[in-house]
Amino acid sequence: MDRTEENRQEYKELQCRVKREVSKAKQKACDELYTRLNTREGEKDLYRLARQRDRDGKDVQQVRVIKDRDGRVLTSEESVQRRWKEYFEELMNEENEREKRIEGVNSVEQKVDKIRKDEVGKALKRMKSGKAVGPDDIPVEVWKCLGEAAVEFLTNLFNRVLESERMPEEWRRSVLVPIFKNKGDVQSYSNYRGIKLMSHTMKLWERVVEARLRKVVEICEQQYGFMPRKSTTDAIFAPRILMEKYRDGQRE
Numbered sequence: 001m002d003r004t005e006e007n008r009q010e011y012k013e014l015q016c017r018v019k020r021e022v023s024k025a026k027q028k029a030c031d032e033l034y035t036r037l038n039t040r041e042g043e044k045d046l047y048r049l050a051r052q053r054d055r056d057g058k059d060v061q062q063v064r065v066i067k068d069r070d071g072r073v074l075t076s077e078e079s080v081q082r083r084w085k086e087y088f089e090e091l092m093n094e095e096n097e098r099e100k101r102i103e104g105v106n107s108v109e110q111k112v113d114k115i116r117k118d119e120v121g122k123a124l125k126r127m128k129s130g131k132a133v134g135p136d137d138i139p140v141e142v143w144k145c146l147g148e149a150a151v152e153f154l155t156n157l158f159n160r161v162l163e164s165e166r167m168p169e170e171w172r173r174s175v176l177v178p179i180f181k182n183k184g185d186v187q188s189y190s191n192y193r194g195i196k197l198m199s200h201t202m203k204l205w206e207r208v209v210e211a212r213l214r215k216v217v218e219i220c221e222q223q224y225g226f227m228p229r230k231s232t233t234d235a236i237f238a239p240r241i242l243m244e245k246y247r248d249g250q251r252e
Contacts, residue, residue: 066189073187087189088176115158115208121151123207127200134199135173143204158205171202 065075066083074080127140143150161167178192185191219227224235 065187067185067187083189084176084178088194091194112162115155115162117151117155119208119211120155120158120204123204123211124151124154126207127204131200132177132197134197134202135175136170136199136201138200140200140204143201154201154204157201158208161205167202171199171205174198 064080065073066080067073068079068083074083124140124143127144129139129141129144131140133139143154146153175197177195177197178189179195180186181191181193183191222235224230224232
């Protein structure tokens, strides 16, 4: 057997071994998934998988046209963009009665400590990679790759923002992307929600500020929305359990 034939035979053996290992790993993952789905915590995963399968059947990326107010299909890129602009301007500029709640709140004047490097470093670690970038086209991966130099630069930048009380103009801009709600007509603009792609650097700034606020703001345990490791579905699940226990007690 020459060297080429020997290599080919070795490659085939390794290929078969890899396929067996992959098959074992897939089977193990499936077994773990089925075990989890049979638990109470697995209910969320079950609904998530069902929604994902439903989304996979709709190739929204291929939709290049939408309808206007009268149901006429718009085909030109210019008319489609104009309609999106009109729709989101109307949607986001509606009068909201909830804004009146903050009237009469007294402002507080006090010294604000400078932002420290460790605060920026922690915020940078919390940022997820692989996210769509904003108008500045600077992903968070850039800052992560630069390491300590990035932390130094960002700390100085954030302190300048803090002292000047003015945000960079680039942070005020965003890219608005329509995302299909996975229900209804894919050509109807009202079946889309707008997602804003903002500067990752600005998000870092927000995380630093948020971390400071969470140390001083008291939030009750019953708050489920917009809370880490909590969901509004948990709040719905709790009374269901109480009702089931009450019914079981009544039957007994």
